[in-house]
Amino acid sequence: MRSIALASALVALWACPTFATQFSSMFASTSHDFGTVARAAKTEHRFYFDNPYDQPIHVRSVRTSCGCTTPIVETHDVPPKGRGSILARFNTDTHTGQRGATLTVTFDKPSFAEVQLHVKGYIRTDVVFNPGEAAFGSVQQGKQKSIDVVLDYAGRSDWQITGLTTNDTYLSATAREASRGNGRVRYNISLTMAEESPTGPYQSELIVQTNDRKLTRVPLRVMANVVAGITASPTTVSLGDILAGDPIKQLILLKGQQSFLVKSIESDVFDIESNLSDEPKSLQPIQLILRAKEAEFGKEIRGFIRFETSLADRPQIDIGAVFRLKTPALVSADSGEGED
Template sequence: MPVATTRDDSWAEALFSEKEHDFGVVARGALTQHPVKIQNTTNQTLHISSIGASCTCASGEVDTQTIAPGETATLTLEMNTRQFYGKKDSNVIVRFDAPRFAEVRIPVRMYCRKDVVLTPGEVNFGAVDKGAGAERTVRIAYAGYAGWQIRGVQGGGKLLNAKVEEVGRTSSGADYELRVKLSPDAPPGPIRERLVLVTSDANNPKVPVLVEGEVEDDITVRDVDLGTLASGQEKRFNVVLRGKKPFKITAMACEGTAGDNFGMKLPDAERVVHVVPMTFTAPDKGGAYSETFTVDVEGRDEPVIFHAKGRVLGG
């Protein structure tokens, strides 16, 4: 008689930075997203075959399905506050089919208030030019008892200025506007913050509001992930620099000790978009590596900076 065996998925569960997430008490219509890192600490390439959920109130999305050794993917957990309210529990299910099958379940939960509605569901600045600053408004509608109030806003740090103002009141509710300003001093890069509305509700006094966006420099370039290479292996790749207007590259340099492992061919004309062909020859020494590059631009006081990272096997 065959003996039943139990599949061990603990190797895959150990790759996740969090094993569960509680979104807490949230408003109706609010955007509820939370990132979880999946770090490949094995010596084999991982492949995510599918992402599902045990309830339509939850979902998950990953930024890459193939994760080389040493690389990291981001799984974004989300719960639907537009169609569901009250207490909701679910599981986001991540399935791997390489290097072998595994299934990881991440419990997620929330309590979505029916009496507080955000429109839109987050403060989204979108793409903002460096130094320009920005302002967005979220409308907050409450339906419950006459004395309910928003007493203040917490969070945001030095780069966000948030103020809330009552704009209407009825015998059973109130309307507010949340105005959020992004400082012109905000540095280039992604914005992901959380504000908290502090209310007079003794049972659930706090309502979170997600803030997202991206501050863009006059010239943008993405970091390079070269993946995993064998010692001595050569890889060709392109670095793309995009400007608000035509610009000329005068020099590019690697600040680390691996500068001789990189080759490049710089363009000699002004363009809005530059595609710089580069090559990398993996060094003899194995392990993870990271290098910083500076790009000098004619007429620009500060260089443009990007990073290249990867992993070398052997050595």
């Protein structure tokens, strides 16, 4: 009887609203409004949560109250001080009109708790993007890339796009009317990523402004992955304590999207020797001999090593350098000078 009573007490404790409140506070937000979106537009939102405990958190499951939204557990196990996420995918291809859903996230470690997340949005039936998002795929840094998205509208004969806006300086777009007739309008939207776009995953949004009387804004999600034309390994040379003028060997690997030559190497903190290859290759291993220039002893010194390449776009790449120069006293002590 005592075992049954203890088990009942534990179940009651786990189901206590206090735990749900604690777990709910882990989420940066528990609700999201998708706003007004076009039919078939790819529409998603991530709910992030942080584990404040000194033990792992486990997400057992997530369920939805409406088929208009598909919830996905992206991180089942979250270590202490780690971050997890729940993805809410708005099913704009199978549902229309005003929609909303409650997503119930169930945790079973370190204790049992349920947290409810809420999403809502309005899915238009008269506006369709094809494809459902502007997906650039892989974009090489230093080169522009453009893609096209088609917008189809069915309804008013005088409907039109009045403007395109984005808060992103790396994205530009234009719209051109392709056809009009029988209450149907088609626009070709051309989007361009700038050559200055920073490397890494990229996500933004283009707002299509229209002359609708009420629903004047239609968002289009923009995705890309910007890759550098050339990368270096390592990205920083950390040498610790060194002597001014002493030779230090360091191997650097440069990798490009196409074959290239390394034309010259310079640095603000090192004198550099190297034998550069005269054979164009996409992978260039470079053996450097570094000699630190005179600088203040005992102080951390930071600088760069710059490689000039034959690539037409963004031909330079810099890597970092950090070290300290040993003081003469330390050099004398380390070398054992002054002994009889």
